[in-house]
Amino acid sequence: MKRRHGRKIRVKYGIIKFGYECKLKCERKRFWMAKVRLGLIGVGNMGTGHAENILAGKCPEIEITAAADRRESRREWAAAHLPSAAIFHEGEELIANGKVDAVLIAVPHYQHPPLAISAFRKGLHVMCEKPAGVYTLQVREMMAEADRHPELTFGMMFNQRTNCVYRKLKEMIDGGELGEMKRMNWLITDWYRTQFYYDSGAWRATWAGEGGGVLLNQCPHQLDLLQWLCGLPVKVQAHCHEGKWHDIEVEDDVTAYMEFENGATGVFVTTTGEAPGTNRLEVTGSMGKAVCEGDTLTFWRNQVDEREWRVTCREGFRKPENEKIAVETDGQNPQHPAVLNAFAAHILRGEPLIADGREGIRGLMLSNAMHLSAWTGKEVTLPIDEKLFYDLLKEKCATSRHKEEKDVTISTEGSY
């Protein structure tokens, strides 16, 4: 056992001192492999997917040494597939007794912050599934606890940030290629779900169990990407339709209008009730227009900044000349394994995370703002009245529907 930043690291094939000061040895990691001992809290749809990725050798610096699930069938699955893992009923038990360096929290959203807080207090690194939690007040507690343990790694499973198309777009926006942002428009309606999906878990699509619908379960990725690419808006007005397409009590159809600090506006449309659906993100700026659709990123680059053209052109209808470019990316889209690998590399060698856990509150703030606007029928400004949101959520939970547990695990392959 060695320590880095005060943390124990298990080294499988020998002893090695990790850290920046020891580059030569680090480069020999294939032969001198240190592994992060991971406790998997939740072996449901997502947890199983993570376990399968790790078992398939996609995360060579991670081994699952413990797993917890409240369902016997999932514990049996874990016992059968993860023979070296200690199996627990409760995540809290795993945290207390699991002999792990880190936990991966993949249980219903409400439990993310309390489990993360327990893990930090136990000195464990935390990788949290999205969303960070259900309401920002709760997530602030998690962030405060994380801040009390700066030596611990805290990551958020924002695997869509690894998509080459969004990475490239961020690079272009941050590099000023789009000029001043004017508008963003995201039609993300390809989150199709059947009624069978919603019937598959007792917690699913209930206020008390999940705390929301498509905004909480499917869209945290896009809401995170939205704020990552464009920043958080300052105003939101949203229309959320509850149980519009499915027999559920939470929203499965959302249209939101946003305004950003510089005056740019945005629209975000999502649903789980549309097939085949669309995933098209358009961001326009004074230097042109970028569109992400499918695996492609297209950029129409203006020859001159539109802001200058608008006031100097002596014709009425003429636009600046532009060039249409099929933007090349590195083609890499390594998703969940990449997030886990960066998490392990951060623990072992201080390398950058894909997404710091503290950034999880930003997309959730946007999600909460959309709910709050829809519930109150009013435009809301960000940061929202977090106490009001929590009070209204509690009201929703008080009358939340009881659903029977069905114990179904659905493969998430190709659908995240």
Next chain:
Amino acid sequence: MKRRHGRKIRVKYGIIKFGYECKLKCERKRFWMAKVRLGLIGVGNMGTGHAENILAGKCPEIEITAAADRRESRREWAAAHLPSAAIFHEGEELIANGKVDAVLIAVPHYQHPPLAISAFRKGLHVMCEKPAGVYTLQVREMMAEADRHPELTFGMMFNQRTNCVYRKLKEMIDGGELGEMKRMNWLITDWYRTQFYYDSGAWRATWAGEGGGVLLNQCPHQLDLLQWLCGLPVKVQAHCHEGKWHDIEVEDDVTAYMEFENGATGVFVTTTGEAPGTNRLEVTGSMGKAVCEGDTLTFWRNQVDEREWRVTCREGFRKPENEKIAVETDGQNPQHPAVLNAFAAHILRGEPLIADGREGIRGLMLSNAMHLSAWTGKEVTLPIDEKLFYDLLKEKCATSRHKEEKDVTISTEGSY
């Protein structure tokens, strides 16, 4: 001179009795050509375009026998290019003395209803440029007068209805190919205009002169197509930004959310401040998704109705199978001349119009609803409180900016 429906028709090369009872002779119209004598009221950007189409022989059943414009330079243009036309200063003079069968009204929007009413009272057919007027109360008076003269033809210049892509989409929607409508989303941000454009006319982009911005001037086509394709929504919530991109007092940036009677939702986004801009209309239904973009219409057709699939499929993430179809159209997009030719054919032979003048109020209702929602900061239901809209518009007009007349005529070619 012969009469049909009590109207005189001038016959250029001989005498012919027109009407359904006389088909054989009608088919010989190339040789026995009857012409509608048209009075062009307004020889500005649009009026000049119409005159040039007619002079170019694109409307063989129309001749311009009178023209009116308040600007000397435009009267001079008309005198030079339309030698057989009587020239007037005022539209009302043309209506009173113009020896015309019909008028084409192409002056600032506020004047459409009063001129149309005068024309009807004088027994003239009316083709009105879009929008029908600035506020629905005013347009109702025009419609009432039209209804008092059922023998007269009343058409609206909704030339975009001649576009093969929208015609085909309407055929598909009306024929049930999309199933039950779920959503429409129109990004129509390619109405780019420079500051020079807004400075080109004193009436332009003022509350008193034009009564609105992009909704009143550029978007009447899309607002008409929207209601023609999808029906009128029952609720609208809109965000209109005035003078956001240009030095003008009216809106040049709009985002509107809509709800339709069956629960379908919609988004309509438009601006004159974006280059290169987008024109993408997506309509989704239970049988699939249709997208109009550029000159193309694409349809993703579901093998089974999604409403049935949703409740019968025993998998969580699986969509109905669908087939992507590049929809064939007839390729025809005859625009303004087609509207005028149908107008003449309706006068001469009772053939169908492209758009009845009475339908003009529908798109205007939608436009007024967007303004009213933005001005009051509230969701509005349709039909709107028309008196409230009018009162608020009058308030806007009372403080409207005075602009100097510059007398510039801009070619509208390729931009309608």
